[in-house]
Amino acid sequence: MLGAALASLSPARAGAGDCGDAAALVQQAYPKARRSADGTSFTLEPHTSITSTLPESEAPFGLVCKIWPAHVDLLLVAVPLIDRANGDHLHVGDIELLVVDRNTLRVRQRLLQPGLMTDDMIVIEKVEFDTGRYALAPDVSAFGLRIEMAHFSLTAPFTETDLRLYALADDALRLVLDGLVVAGHGGDSDGSCAGYFHSSQVSLAISPASHHGYHDITAVERSNIDNPSPDQNGECQSHPGKPVKRTYRMRYDGSRYPVPAALKVMGL
Template sequence: MSALAWPAGLVLVAVPLIAEVGSDSTTGDLDILVVDEATGTPRQRRRLAHAMDDDAVRISSVAFDTAAYRLEPDRLAFGVRREWAGSSRPNPFHETTLSLYEVRGGGLAPVLENLVVFRSAGEWDLSCAGQAAVTERILRMIPGPHGQDISVLERRTHSTSSETKSGECRTADRPEAPRTIRLPFDGERYVVPQTLKRG
């Protein structure tokens, strides 16, 4: 379970509801609640079906993100980050996704779903030789026609490791040119291209 204080006497709570744990997979939902800090009474709740499902790539953590995701001057969203980690040593994999939710109409409405904000994947020989690619995405709120759009700064780096003649292991990084992607807000949610979402 994860909990975090939020403005105006509220607490955000995430409760994993695990239905089944197998030898190589897990199935379950995730309950997101906005709770009155003084009374402990839930004000809003949303169940994310299958949000805790995993397989060889496991969910390693769930955390809240309370950066200033202000959709409009009087509308504020909060984030839920899920971190994933692969179990293969020759093929290391880490990924973080971000979803945003807004208190709306007595419930919690999704405004952005499963945007990948970090991914690291590669393969190596368990000694030195190998390659990896790391993608980082940084979000910034910017004015748009229907509220605040999101500007995503994407940085991607490719790394190659190899053994030198002297027996040293050296890594060479090759960064790509950064690019900026705009996610427009339509008044209710952000449309995330499939290429930026968890597959």
């Protein structure tokens, strides 16, 4: 519905539950993949790994699947392709997105996204689909992929959730929105109380206006700050600032929706 909010900032976790027989999915999509002895992972030449099932504690490097409500005959699958990893929270890898026929497991569309599973000090915590009603045009639906990153530090904590939108049109899957920050938290602290912290959340809505055949997308950012400090008794007290609301309009340029500079993912 035009003008309605599209995406919850905390969408339902789209994990391995919708994958069904995850191993069969992998074998259908990657016929040359070699299955491990315990049956939980696959290897592609020369040394790329695909994990079909993982304990929850080891997420997000397993398959992520979600039935697409806009096309209930289709299953959305995100396949982390990990090139290498070590114990220092360094992973190097890509994500391949698959649109799969639920009845036959045949891959209808696929799109490789290089580097999306690469992390370092800021680690990937969660990967999930966002299947809000992204009706970009009368015959074009889109879905989102959210990646949550975090840096765990007492003095400089950081979390960020990034959104990318993919449109299915003319029998092809395309990236149309690349790296929009929809939630974030960070700051600096002395480790006990005093510091400065900021947080933000972004909600999206489809606008009736359109450019190049696709509806505009409105992004509303709500941000807050806090400057905690100890009181005269040594108790830590919060000192929040006035909440700030900013509205942005993203217009399709014929290829993508340019992301406002203030909402861009780091490094883009």
